[in-house]
Amino acid sequence: MKLRPPSTVMRLARMGAMHATRLSFMPTFLRHAKQQGWEFNQAEWEINSAGVGHACYRVDMGTRVYALVAFAHDLPDDMRSDRVIAEAWDATFALHDGIPTKQDIDRLRANVPLQEAGRVSTKELVLSRANRSGRMWGHVVDALAAGQQPDKTMVREIGYLMRTTAVYGSGKFGAADRIDIRDRPEFKSSFQVEMLTVFLIREFVLDLVEHMARMKGGDVAVPLTHEMRRMFGIGNSTGLGMAPFLVNHPALLHRWMHARETALARVLSLQHPDETKKRAVQCALITACANAETWTVQDVVQAKAVQGLRSGLAKILNNYAALSREAYPWSALLAFAENQTCLETQEQLVACLLEPYGDMIDDLADDLQFEEEALPRIDGTMSTSNLKGLIEEKFDWMLKIDFDKKSTQDRFWYYSENKYEPRLGQRFEEPGAELEFPLAIARDINMLHAALPKDGSLAEFLLKHPKFRQAAFRVQALHDLDYAEIHDNLLCETLRPVDMLRCKLSFFGATKFDPRSDRWLRIVMYQYAPLAQDLMAHEAKFADAI
Amino acid sequence: MLTRSEILSTCKNAARGAGFSWGMASEAAIATLALIEAGEDGFGPLIEILNHAKGKEHPLNIEPGAPICGLTLGVYLADLGAAPKPLPQGIVGLQILTALTTELSKGAARPDAFPPEVLEFAAGVLVPESELSRRQGAGEG
Numbered sequence: 001m002k003l004r005p006p007s008t009v010m011r012l013a014r015m016g017a018m019h020a021t022r023l024s025f026m027p028t029f030l031r032h033a034k035q036q037g038w039e040f041n042q043a044e045w046e047i048n049s050a051g052v053g054h055a056c057y058r059v060d061m062g063t064r065v066y067a068l069v070a071f072a073h074d075l076p077d078d079m080r081s082d083r084v085i086a087e088a089w090d091a092t093f094a095l096h097d098g099i100p101t102k103q104d105i106d107r108l109r110a111n112v113p114l115q116e117a118g119r120v121s122t123k124e125l126v127l128s129r130a131n132r133s134g135r136m137w138g139h140v141v142d143a144l145a146a147g148q149q150p151d152k153t154m155v156r157e158i159g160y161l162m163r164t165t166a167v168y169g170s171g172k173f174g175a176a177d178r179i180d181i182r183d184r185p186e187f188k189s190s191f192q193v194e195m196l197t198v199f200l201i202r203e204f205v206l207d208l209v210e211h212m213a214r215m216k217g218g219d220v221a222v223p224l225t226h227e228m229r230r231m232f233g234i235g236n237s238t239g240l241g242m243a244p245f246l247v248n249h250p251a252l253l254h255r256w257m258h259a260r261e262t263a264l265a266r267v268l269s270l271q272h273p274d275e276t277k278k279r280a281v282q283c284a285l286i287t288a289c290a291n292a293e294t295w296t297v298q299d300v301v302q303a304k305a306v307q308g309l310r311s312g313l314a315k316i317l318n319n320y321a322a323l324s325r326e327a328y329p330w331s332a333l334l335a336f337a338e339n340q341t342c343l344e345t346q347e348q349l350v351a352c353l354l355e356p357y358g359d360m361i362d363d364l365a366d367d368l369q370f371e372e373e374a375l376p377r378i379d380g381t382m383s384t385s386n387l388k389g390l391i392e393e394k395f396d397w398m399l400k401i402d403f404d405k406k407s408t409q410d411r412f413w414y415y416s417e418n419k420y421e422p423r424l425g426q427r428f429e430e431p432g433a434e435l436e437f438p439l440a441i442a443r444d445i446n447m448l449h450a451a452l453p454k455d456g457s458l459a460e461f462l463l464k465h466p467k468f469r470q471a472a473f474r475v476q477a478l479h480d481l482d483y484a485e486i487h488d489n490l491l492c493e494t495l496r497p498v499d500m501l502r503c504k505l506s507f508f509g510a511t512k513f514d515p516r517s518d519r520w521l522r523i524v525m526y527q528y529a530p531l532a533q534d535l536m537a538h539e540a541k542f543a544d545a546i
Numbered sequence: 547m548l549t550r551s552e553i554l555s556t557c558k559n560a561a562r563g564a565g566f567s568w569g570m571a572s573e574a575a576i577a578t579l580a581l582i583e584a585g586e587d588g589f590g591p592l593i594e595i596l597n598h599a600k601g602k603e604h605p606l607n608i609e610p611g612a613p614i615c616g617l618t619l620g621v622y623l624a625d626l627g628a629a630p631k632p633l634p635q636g637i638v639g640l641q642i643l644t645a646l647t648t649e650l651s652k653g654a655a656r657p658d659a660f661p662p663e664v665l666e667f668a669a670g671v672l673v674p675e676s677e678l679s680r681r682q683g684a685g686e687g
Contacts, residue, residue, distance in 0.1 A: 171549035172549075178551075378624075415671055415673065423675060462569075462621075463608070464605055468569070
């Protein structure tokens with residue numbers, strides 16, 4: 001079974017065009033929740049008429065209970081900011097491990113609203129916060145208070161009432177380390193605890209907007225219809241803070257990509273898919289077309305990509321009848337897309353091809369974790385000539401970049417004094433390049449290759465040249481993991497960090513990617529996804545939305 | 547209680563702030579955490595090493611006779627998968643060397659806070675945010 005090569009898949013231009021698939025972490029979470037019969041309920045609601053107070057949402061998984069503790073605040077409009085350095089939010093959250101006691105709630109009330117300035121404990125798994133959508137919130141409260149449903153077109157286009165500006169897990173600000181929970185079956189796949197948190201936040205936000213409408217409209221107010229509730233997801237605003245993740249977790253990135261490419265290869269290998277599957281792929285393409293029509297962005301590059309997606313999908317659908325009659329139709333369809341359409345369309349097609357094949361590929365989503373500390377440590381007994389040979393064999397593309405050119409080293413990554421946040425600077429215009437942090441993988445391995453002597457052990461070499469230690473480690477530890485490294489220069493003047501963010505967010509299952517510059521973007525999570533009540537209902541139309 | 551990831555990231559930044567390369571800094575952080583999880587003092591030997599390394603040219607000299615950096619020698623020995631016996635005298639932060647070259651027990655409670663010296667060293671990796679960076683959208687999201 002042939003997988004698409006890393007030289008195709010691991011380019012930033014393509015990674016920045018990737019779409020959510022059924023292997024993404026949100027659909028995986030929803031499938032598990034449904035299959036395992038998890039019970040969701042609103043356990044506490046102590047929110048006043050001004051929308052201030054706390055609520056608690058529980059999920060009972062049979063063996064364990066988790067609880068989202070949500071705090072609603074009365075935030076003046078002028079304090080609402082998506083910047084990560086903001087200090088106040090419309091709502092703040094913690095996911096608690098178990099059923100919180102009154103003392104837990106009091107402790108969380110004193111800390112969670114402060115976010116980074118507060119401290120949670122190892123009884124908490126996630127810390128998060130969200131702000132209202134300026135456009136959507138007031139409209140929905142007013143409409144419901146007046147006894148009407150909100151404007152469907154607007155809801156479809158915006159897709160959320162609140163957007164999170166951070167979802168911190170893995171030992172941040174005192175919360176439990178990932179190692180503490182990684183053996184729990186419910187968190188076996190990647191980012192499942194974060195996906196659970198956002199799912200519960202969505203439930204809370206929907207209940208809060210109805211509460212505010214009741215406070216305003218009294219008896220006249222109506223709740224959202226079920227159909228309308230499902231149209232709302234949760235927004236998210238993500239910036240450079242997320243960008244280093246893919247570089248700092250190369251073995252995990254390999255797992256994600258390898259699973260996705262294996263899934264694609266399985267589907268492409270089908271010689272004569274049955275008619276039901278052919279109709280299902282066609283349906284997925286038609287849905288993708290409809291979604292592309294409501295995908296509006298201001299960013300010039302992304303707007304062009306969306307335009308390309310619309311015309312690309314139309315081309316595919318126009319040729320669908322003929323191509324789907326061929327032997328190996330999915331290969332034929334992808335080859336057609338590769339010749340005739342843009343990357344955005346090709347990657348959307350990949351997602352559509354995977355959609356009807358859960359029975360063949362969902363197993364690949366079940367074990368998408370990897371702890372980087374499990375990578376082997378440096379073997380200093382290796383000869384420098386062997387390491388050099390390994391670089392030439394497996395990282396040859398890095399050797400082709402001329403790092404003497406100013407444009408290839410134009411950027412540098414650093415930690416800002418503001419909250420230790422990662423930033424991207426311009427090497428020749430800003431101070432601080434001597435403190436850059438190590439995301440320059442291609443440059444460093446290129447320089448390591450040039451510096452390695454013909455003879456001697458790696459241990460001796462690294463003793464004299466410790467600056468190459470990380471590069472040597474990556475060559476040794478990752479040379480057999482084809483999808484571990486991004487095949488692009490992360491210092492290049494043409495770098496668009498949003499491509500790295502888009503890739504990671506597509507694995508989350510995000511939609512409506514909306515770059516606001518080349519270094520931050522907004523997205524929507526769980527739009528049209530089942531609600532908690534749907535997951536618990538036996539007759540739920542579950543599969544149609546995920 | 548400090549989390550493992552907080553200890554790893556802060557100690558890594560501290561070692562980088564003292565002048566070690568990122569690869570060496572990562573080893574320093576892993577060794578410090580290993581000592582702490584074994585119920586030993588991890589920050590003390592780390593601080594000794596960072597004070598010893600601060601302001602010196604890197605790589606640090608490990609010739610016998612002069613004080614030897616326990617991180618530098620420990621990493622070298624771990625790379626070779628061997629620990630020589632006996633070790634030379636005058637190793638700075640010997641416990642870090644031990645953590646790098648032997649398997650320690652785990653499960654001890656972690657401290658509640660970092661010593662101020664570790665935080666001071668860690669601040670050495672921070673760059674003041676430029677107006678250019680902010681204008682281009684850094685900090686959003």
